[in-house]
Amino acid sequence: MAKPATAPAGAFFANWRQNIIYIGFVVIFLVFAATLNDKGFLNPNNLLNIVRQTAMIAVMAVAMTFVLSAGEIDLSVGAVAGLATVTVAMAIAVAGPVGGVLAGLATGLAVGMFNGWLTTKIGIPSFLTTLAMMGIAKGVAMWISDTAAVPILSAGYSWVFGGGSVGPIPVLMFWMAIIAGIGHIALRRSGFGRRVLATGGGETAARYSGIDTASIKFRVLVLSSCAAALAGMLYAGRLQSGRFQLGEGDELSVIAAAVLGGTSLFGGKGTVIGTIVGALMIGLINNGLILMGLEFSQQLIARGGIIILAVALSQKRG
């Protein structure tokens, strides 16, 4: 496996396709800095805003890196995040912030275990399991909230989960950094991470090696739902309310962030650092396109085009 950290600088550029995400990030940043400076792109507040808008996607994308590396997929993350905002907000209303946090985690655990059970024990491919779960989670969120926003009145909760900042640094940035750090070490260095990569890289060989591949798949799906629930808790804290629409459609940005970062959709290969940069790049592009004054329709087209370009450049040819 390539180890960019120990490779000399020449190797970084020799393997430029592999590292296109880092190069692309810098290039896009410089282009925006040059062209959008008069619109306040480099303003610290704007840059921190990018982080704020990216944090939830990044948290979910870290877990998605594990899911994809194990050769599975989780399409339910956006809907689960939305469901968690509702359960958290409702629980805070009756049981306070601690109850809210527990309710959020319980939501993630319950959905994840159900996804994992259906995928590993019943044998439904995770694509279908989580596709169905996407609808179920959204439906439950609409049902229990009567499709209305549920306000969160706990200032403490809102500060910790997304609203607060330490000096100029938003709390969301700490969440992102912590999850990324844990995720990176877990995937690169832990026994669990190795088993995840082995399961996705060659399931039969992994099984013959004594790796309980079903348990690994179960655990990455639980992990993913819990990360989605955490993202939901952050949405809820930032916007001081729970709404079923929050997180809607995030699954695509999450998967795009991981794949942009160099994680294989087919398993066996993944990097958390790449994923974080992928998520930041998506945030960067969104921000830049808004500052350019593009209409929403134009933003969608430009964003799609940039993502296709980045992934196309990273493909090996010949």
Add this chain to the structure above:
Amino acid sequence: MTSPAPVAVRMTGISKSFGGIRALDGVDFEVLTGEVHALLGGNGAGKSTILKVLNGVHVPDEGAIEVGGQKLAAPTPEAARAAGIAMNFQEMSLIPTLTVAQNIFLTREARDARGMIDDADSIRRAQAIFDMLQVEVDPTALVGDLGAGQKQLTEIAKAISQDARVLILDEPSTALSVSDVERLFVFLRQLKAKGVAIIYVSHRMDEIARIADRATILRDGKHVITAPLADLPIDVMIEHIVGKRSKGLADVARGDAMRGEVLLDLSRVTGPHKPEDVSFTLHRGEVLGLAGLLGSGRSALARVIAGIEPAIAGDIRIKGQKVAIRRPSDAIANGIALVPEARATQGIIPAHSVADNMVMSVLGRITPRGMVDRARVREIADKMIDRLSIKTASRDHAVSTLSGGNQQKVVIGKWLATEPEILILDEPTAGIDIGSKAEIIRLVRDLAQAGKGVIVISSELSELLTACDRILVMADGRAHQMLDRADLDDPAETDPEHALQAAERRLQVEIQKALSIKEASHG
């Protein structure tokens, strides 16, 4: 040959490098029409590469290719096919979710009047090919449901269905039973008489000696010799393949088994499909062979012991203690390791590094507090690379960059890393050159000497006879007979080469006998 036959394939000065490694270095290769031409060489000698160049998969860096006197239009698979070149693939190019007939005629399907694919026609033509070969394969079966031997027959049928002028068969017999190989040879002789040029790659010298007219030997990417087989007795072939070293199987000293306590004791063990009601014991310090044809239940027995397909009846005892082996990790915890038969899928993760593959079975032991101890990973990988003399650019290179023999050593190293007491090797030398073969057999003997119990499954009888102290003959999922290796020897025969051949004949007779008893009891 009285008058020289026209040249079917002429490759001149072919060179090909992969990332600095010269796989082929100015190789000339010429095949005549109407001959079976054996292509021989050790692992990494360049056999696969030159064949892939010939059928357009690889573009050569230098050199020219002529087929039937015509320069090949372009170095592409399409051009090669248009020129009449067909090849079976060692690494199974079949699509498991399609049927046998659909696979054989993939992209060449017959169309009906409306331009739709006519599956019925494919089935008819596939059946005709199997009838011609006189083998039993159901054209409507899904390839994914077939055993290795049937898949191989499908591969061969796919190659010959193309009415090729040049037919390349790469290790066609590895998973075939003796009688299927026999029928294949009869068929190849018919093709030859029709003027088809056949390039035959095999590691089995006995097969080469029987079917080939001429042979070309490659070593380290260079052409060594091309000669009629009459001028190439087996020992000369081996000499050319391995170079100066002589590593025939007959040289491996078997030594005396130091039988210790009973390590493994199977009593009336039955698996989910096979085996049925098998009992035997394995002692410390001995090598037990499992002999039998394809489908005899040898590999299924190995999978039962290794916990991949847990037993549904019977007792397994290890050192006298009854153990429950329900999953592979149970087997590993009990000191059992299986080097599986399908290297590419069951043994390795090709895209992952040598080191990562090597520690895959011992992750639990090298992750104190959940973190992978990277110093231990390096230590284990380097120790195994050194101990098994694995040829790799580094421990961090992907296993897919290694030759087949070295990949197999990675699998063996991975399992030795678990420090097993009982090691099972399923076809450990399939598709491996004779030099590596002898190395692996020696390693098996060394492990037994070091007090381990080893079970070896092999379709190459000479290998079983060289490696094993006792041989269990299996047929149709059942254990038929336990033979003592010494009883197969003829005390009067002193020449080791002849003695081995004589013992091989006896073992062959026992295997055939086991089959006929089985058939008699059925009929």
